[in-house]
Amino acid sequence: MRSPFRPQKPPNPAILDDHRPLIRSLERRGLIRAGLSLGALRLLTGCDVGSSQSVEDALSWISTWNDRVQAALFDPNRLAPTYPASMILKPPKFNAYFDITDLKPVDGRTWKLELAGRIADKRPWTAEKIATLPETSMVIRHVCVEGWDYIGGWSGPTLRSFLERVGADLRAKYVAFKTADDYPSSIDMATALHPQTLLATKYAGETLADPFGYPLRLRMATKLGYKNPKWITAIEVTNTYLGGYWESLGENWFGGI
Amino acid sequence: MKIRHDGTSFATTAVTAGRRLHPLPVRIMHWINAVAMIVMIMSGWGIYDDYVIVNGLHFPPSLRLGTWAVASLRWHFAGMWLLALNGLAYLSYGIATGRLRERMLPIRMRELLQTVRDTLHFKIAHDDLTIYNAVQKLLYIVVILAAICQVATGLLIWKPVQFSSGVALLGGFQAVRLEHFIGMSVIVGFLVVHVILSLLVPRTLWAMIGGGPRLQRTRVGT
Numbered sequence: 101m102r103s104p105f106r107p108q109k110p111p112n113p114a115i116l117d118d119h120r121p122l123i124r125s126l127e128r129r130g131l132i133r134a135g136l137s138l139g140a141l142r143l144l145t146g147c148d149v150g151s152s153q154s155v156e157d158a159l160s161w162i163s164t165w166n167d168r169v170q171a172a173l174f175d176p177n178r179l180a181p182t183y184p185a186s187m188i189l190k191p192p193k194f195n196a197y198f199d200i201t202d203l204k205p206v207d208g209r210t211w212k213l214e215l216a217g218r219i220a221d222k223r224p225w226t227a228e229k230i231a232t233l234p235e236t237s238m239v240i241r242h243v244c245v246e247g248w249d250y251i252g253g254w255s256g257p258t259l260r261s262f263l264e265r266v267g268a269d270l271r272a273k274y275v276a277f278k279t280a281d282d283y284p285s286s287i288d289m290a291t292a293l294h295p296q297t298l299l300a301t302k303y304a305g306e307t308l309a310d311p312f313g314y315p316l317r318l319r320m321a322t323k324l325g326y327k328n329p330k331w332i333t334a335i336e337v338t339n340t341y342l343g344g345y346w347e348s349l350g351e352n353w354f355g356g357i
Numbered sequence: 358m359k360i361r362h363d364g365t366s367f368a369t370t371a372v373t374a375g376r377r378l379h380p381l382p383v384r385i386m387h388w389i390n391a392v393a394m395i396v397m398i399m400s401g402w403g404i405y406d407d408y409v410i411v412n413g414l415h416f417p418p419s420l421r422l423g424t425w426a427v428a429s430l431r432w433h434f435a436g437m438w439l440l441a442l443n444g445l446a447y448l449s450y451g452i453a454t455g456r457l458r459e460r461m462l463p464i465r466m467r468e469l470l471q472t473v474r475d476t477l478h479f480k481i482a483h484d485d486l487t488i489y490n491a492v493q494k495l496l497y498i499v500v501i502l503a504a505i506c507q508v509a510t511g512l513l514i515w516k517p518v519q520f521s522s523g524v525a526l527l528g529g530f531q532a533v534r535l536e537h538f539i540g541m542s543v544i545v546g547f548l549v550v551h552v553i554l555s556l557l558v559p560r561t562l563w564a565m566i567g568g569g570p571r572l573q574r575t576r577v578g579t
Binding site: 158159160162163166170173174175178180181241243244245246247248249321322346349350351352356357 | 404405407408410426427428430431432434435438515516517518519521525530531534
């Protein structure tokens, strides 16, 4: 099934990537411009206010401001509600920016997790080695930015325990991910260290199936679905903002719930 | 605080004689709110269409703000600041000056029924713009409460984990989505009536731009 989240005509992400530093350096004047452009007259006369570049810049500025507000609202000690195992949806919902028929399964035997950035021990990890880490399980609600939700049961090492194990700089700003489906993603360090942020290897007690991110995916109880990359191939700890797949198309970066 | 001869109370300190029906701050906040509401409603329809609540109900692209869901979300999460901050300013002003209570209260059942009867007989002429009839008062109170509910349910949908107890109180995540949708329907329903009536009695529309007639000292009390 085609994800209804996909745009009819996806904009070229390269265009936004090229202008990313410019967009993020926008200052207050972007908001003022938006205020001017947003005049009631323009709305009432039916002008296409959504197409102007200055409006887009202002909306990006506000989205970045909303990232900061969400980071302030995020309570690192607050646990998301958990549910009984009997409520777990089996199998989970498949959702990606491509159809399930275009899925390219990852070969777990040759798969390796690469490490980069502010990490002391950058030796790659195999699936067997990850399986030796202490496992945490959680049954949580998956909330999609589109509005749907389901209860899922996930197991694997906490991202925090993994980052500590490899000697990551826990004071860095971001943890970024690369994936086999070319879906780059990045999150704030506070969420990376939250106890309900897992490097999930199992769903409902069984090894993750191919469509849901085998062999390793991120699962956070405190962020929207699109913030959870699947089929992870590399983790980088960094102070540089790296954005993500949907973020480069305009989606909000923090995506907290 | 004094008591009027008809038993209603009013704040003498807040009401100055010769003030216009709609003071300048009210007019500014009204039109900012109009823009914010239209942004929130039309971008909300764009978000809604991604995962509909009522089977078969879609909003056509011409009624959506944002060419696709992500663009609608950007508008919605920008418009929310305008709506919430302006709404907060409006309520603070209305409460601090006593204007909200002065204009909206009291509502009497007898007046309410009489106004409904008059309206059904197409007697909707406002002889005196400075006096709101009972139905008007009720509609304004309902739409203000609906807007407050929209901010609350919107916040819960945005942050269902940070405010998980609020979500549980209102019946769960999907229930809050439904409540947010119903709140929108109430506001849109109000908007339709509000705009039609203001066009039928254009003096009310000019009053919200120019300020309208000056209030009579005798109405204000002695």
